[in-house]
Amino acid sequence: MKVLGIETSCDESGVALYDTDQGLRAHALHSQAALHREYGGVVPELASRDHIRRVLPLTRQVLAQADCPLEALDGIAYTAGPGLAGALLAGASVACGLARALGIPAIGVHHLEGHLLSPMLATPTPRFPFVALLVSGGHTQLMEVSGIGQYRLLGETVDDAAGEAFDKTAKLLGLGYPGGPALARLAERGVSGRFRLPRPMLGSGDFNFSFSGLKTAALLLAREHGADEAARADIARAFEEAVVEVLVEKSTAAMLATGLGQLVVAGGVGANRRLREALTQRARETGFEVFYPPIELCTDNGAMIAFAGAMRLARGVPRTGYGYTVLPRWD
Numbered sequence: 001m002k003v004l005g006i007e008t009s010c011d012e013s014g015v016a017l018y019d020t021d022q023g024l025r026a027h028a029l030h031s032q033a034a035l036h037r038e039y040g041g042v043v044p045e046l047a048s049r050d051h052i053r054r055v056l057p058l059t060r061q062v063l064a065q066a067d068c069p070l071e072a073l074d075g076i077a078y079t080a081g082p083g084l085a086g087a088l089l090a091g092a093s094v095a096c097g098l099a100r101a102l103g104i105p106a107i108g109v110h111h112l113e114g115h116l117l118s119p120m121l122a123t124p125t126p127r128f129p130f131v132a133l134l135v136s137g138g139h140t141q142l143m144e145v146s147g148i149g150q151y152r153l154l155g156e157t158v159d160d161a162a163g164e165a166f167d168k169t170a171k172l173l174g175l176g177y178p179g180g181p182a183l184a185r186l187a188e189r190g191v192s193g194r195f196r197l198p199r200p201m202l203g204s205g206d207f208n209f210s211f212s213g214l215k216t217a218a219l220l221l222a223r224e225h226g227a228d229e230a231a232r233a234d235i236a237r238a239f240e241e242a243v244v245e246v247l248v249e250k251s252t253a254a255m256l257a258t259g260l261g262q263l264v265v266a267g268g269v270g271a272n273r274r275l276r277e278a279l280t281q282r283a284r285e286t287g288f289e290v291f292y293p294p295i296e297l298c299t300d301n302g303a304m305i306a307f308a309g310a311m312r313l314a315r316g317v318p319r320t321g322y323g324y325t326v327l328p329r330w331d
């Protein structure tokens with residue numbers, strides 16, 4: 001079964017072709033980072049317009065790369081939410097229009113389900129059931145995953161998402177957009193232990209997170225020492241270490257509580273090198289396996305949407321016609 005996936009929920013246009021027999025056949029991505037940089041964040045109207053410009057050329061590129069004619073597709077998956085309404089509509093209209101013209105199913109996919117399943121695009125591949133740590137710009141969740149569509153929320157952030165905290169802290173340290181990778185680069189030059197930031201909710205006894213206080217604590221340090229370049233790097237280092245420690249401890253607790261043997265990490269913050277190293281080490285010590293998506297599939301992309309759509313199609317999605325709606329907020 002060949003499924004095209006279209007992702008346009010935020011500031012990346014992603015298109016990919018997933019084949020249930022042959023795996024990921026091709027994927028292409030256009031990042032709008034340069035477009036939004038001068039505004040310090042994503043401008044929704046600019047994002048929608050750029051998706052409209054990019055989606056069809058990316059689709060042609062992917063089909064050509066995979067040497068797959070449009071008519072050979074069995075379904076078209078698109079991100080139906082959550083995300084920016086106009087951006088989502090750009091992808092949904094192309095997907096549903098093409099699907100209607102071809103007479104094949106259009107499959108609306110939950111963006112987070114895409115992230116959640118993305119480690120299954122890597123080898124070695126995790127097997128159900130597993131625990132997923134989902135750490136993106138909009139969400140921080142621990143989830144017990146028993147199968148496609150069978151997700152039990154163990155805990156989540158009560159305020160900012162981990163990626164959002166990275167982005168906001170990067171901004172107050174004077175770093176550009178997107179902030180997470182920039183902060184991680186600055187932290188590489190920082191000294192560990194010069195500043196110590198709190199570990200919010202570390203001992204809360206549940207699987208919930210809180211990151212907004214950490215960002216405020218970083219702000220106070222930045223006000224006091226931020227004029228000094230070396231101190232800024234040390235603050236970045238302290239911030240990254242605090243986030244990583246909380247994520248590692250809570251994930252370990254979730255592994256022990258569920259008794260499961262596999263942890264899957266997904267979402268943009270999953271690209272963070274220090275997080276990967278700390279989790280891999282903890283997994284070794286504690287005796288569980290940890291799986292990551294390929295680095296380029298950690299942040300938003302079409303491959304995860306094509307994959308989630310193919311999994312749903314293979315299980316027989318109910319036909320809903322080609323009328324569509326997007327869900328900017330979707331639980």
Ligand code: KG4
Nearest residue numbers: 136137138163180181268269271272299300
């Ligand atoms: O999953 P994603 O692409 O988009 C959402 O669905 O939110 O995640 C983007 C988030 C941003 O907050 C970005 O700063 C963060 O992931 N991020 C990182 C790194 N790469 C991306 N955060 C920390 N370290 C990184 N290397």
Ligand code: ZN
Nearest residue numbers: 115136299300
């Ligand atoms: Zn995402």
